[in-house]
Amino acid sequence: DAKTTQPPSMDCAEGRAANLPCNHSTISGNEYVYWYRQIHSQGPQYIIHGLKNNETNEMASLIITEDRKSSTLILPHATLRDTAVYYCIVRPPYDNDMRFGAGTRLTVKP
Amino acid sequence: AAGVIQSPRHLIKEKRETATLKCYPIPRHDTVYWYQQGPGQDPQFLISFYEKMQSDKGSIPDRFSAQQFSDYHSELNMSSLELGDSALYFCASSPTPLDGSYGYTFGSGTRLTVV
Numbered sequence: 001d002a003k004t005t006q007p008p009s010m011d012c013a014e015g016r017a018a019n020l021p022c023n024h025s026t027i028s029g030n031e032y033v034y035w036y037r038q039i040h041s042q043g044p045q046y047i048i049h050g051l052k053n054n055e056t057n058e059m060a061s062l063i064i065t066e067d068r069k070s071s072t073l074i075l076p077h078a079t080l081r082d083t084a085v086y087y088c089i090v091r092p093p094y095d096n097d098m099r100f101g102a103g104t105r106l107t108v109k110p
Numbered sequence: 111a112a113g114v115i116q117s118p119r120h121l122i123k124e125k126r127e128t129a130t131l132k133c134y135p136i137p138r139h140d141t142v143y144w145y146q147q148g149p150g151q152d153p154q155f156l157i158s159f160y161e162k163m164q165s166d167k168g169s170i171p172d173r174f175s176a177q178q179f180s181d182y183h184s185e186l187n188m189s190s191l192e193l194g195d196s197a198l199y200f201c202a203s204s205p206t207p208l209d210g211s212y213g214y215t216f217g218s219g220t221r222l223t224v225v
Contacts, residue, residue, distance in 0.1 A: 032211045043114075043200050043216030044153060051211070087152070093210025096141055096158040097166035103152065 003027070004088045009105045012082075018075040020104050022088030025069045031092050033064060035073045036100070037084040044087070044100070047073065078108045112136050114217035116201050122223045123191050131186040131220045135203030141165065142184040143214060144176060145200040153200060159184060160206070191224045198222075 005023040012018040024033065034049040048055055048062045050071075055062045061074040075082055087103035115134040123129050135142050144156040146169075155168035159178035170176075173191075178184045182203075188195060198221050202214035 034213065036213075038153070041198065041219075043202070043218050044214075046213030046215065049211060049213060085152075094206070095166070096143065096160055097155050097168055098143070098214060099155050099168070100145075100152045 003090050004101055006086070006088055006102065006104045008102065009107070011107050011109055012075075012078045014080060014108050014110050015077055018078040018082065018106060018108070020073040020075075020086050020088075020106065021070065022073070023070045024088070024090045027068050027090050028092065031090045033062065033068075033071050034089045034091060034098070035060070035062065036087045036089065037082075037106075038087070038103075039081075039084040047086075078106075080108050080110065082106065083108045114201055114203050114215050116199075116217035116220050118220060119218065120221050120223075122225060124225055125191055125193060127191050127224075129188045129191060129222060131188070131199050131201075131222070133184045133186070133201030133203075133217060135182050135184070135201075136215055139203035139205050139215070140182065141204045141206060142178055142182070143202040143204075144170075144184070144186050145202065145216075147198040147200065147219075148194075149197070156186070188222075193224050196222060196224045 035047040036044045038044045064071045085103045141160045143158040145153040147153045156170040158165040162178045198219045202216040204212045
């Protein structure tokens with residue numbers, strides 16, 4: 001069973017914020033939420049991760065709901081280079097088998 | 111900054127041949143992961159190694175084997191190649207922070223074509 005559910009595709013206008021949702025209603029208390037993206041045929045790129053607090057880094061912000069059943073990845077000012085497949089993954093600590101499910105194909109349009 | 115190095119970048123083999131893919135992790139990263147990505151598919155986890163020991167195993171065929179060496183580099187050995195093995199193969203590495211949460215850094219991949 002998939003641990004996360006994401007919309008298959010989304011569009012975003014260049015310069016606007018891209019908000020990518022992820023549902024993980026069966027997340028366990030010790031599981032982290034990770035976000036990766038893959039630009040066509042390149043290796044996946046780590047973006048951000050969090051446990052229960054909101055997190056921000058130079059690439060994006062991660063907002064996790066209080067019940068931890070869903071999260072949103074925010075790219076504050078999307079550019080054409082942000083066009084990629086975005087993957088939301090939940091994983092317990094020290095688990096060495098990060099599994100990619102079906103992500104969201106984000107297309108940033110001029 | 112140093113990245114994960116994979117070699118070769120491209121490889122063409124015939125059916126039933128063998129192939130060896132190499133991965134050099136970021137210095138001081140103690141865990142290596144292998145993924146396979148077929149055309150139009152999402153990356154599939156194959157196997158991981160922590161401190162030179164197999165850590166987790168995913169959907170790796172019995173024809174494939176892998177190991178991590180004393181210098182932490184890893185090799186994925188693939189025998190009796192089939193047309194369906196044609197894919198991008200990614201290696202990733204990570205450190206192990208105290209809280210057990212860490213992101214993986216992926217290499218650029220090896221594109222294997224079996225003809």
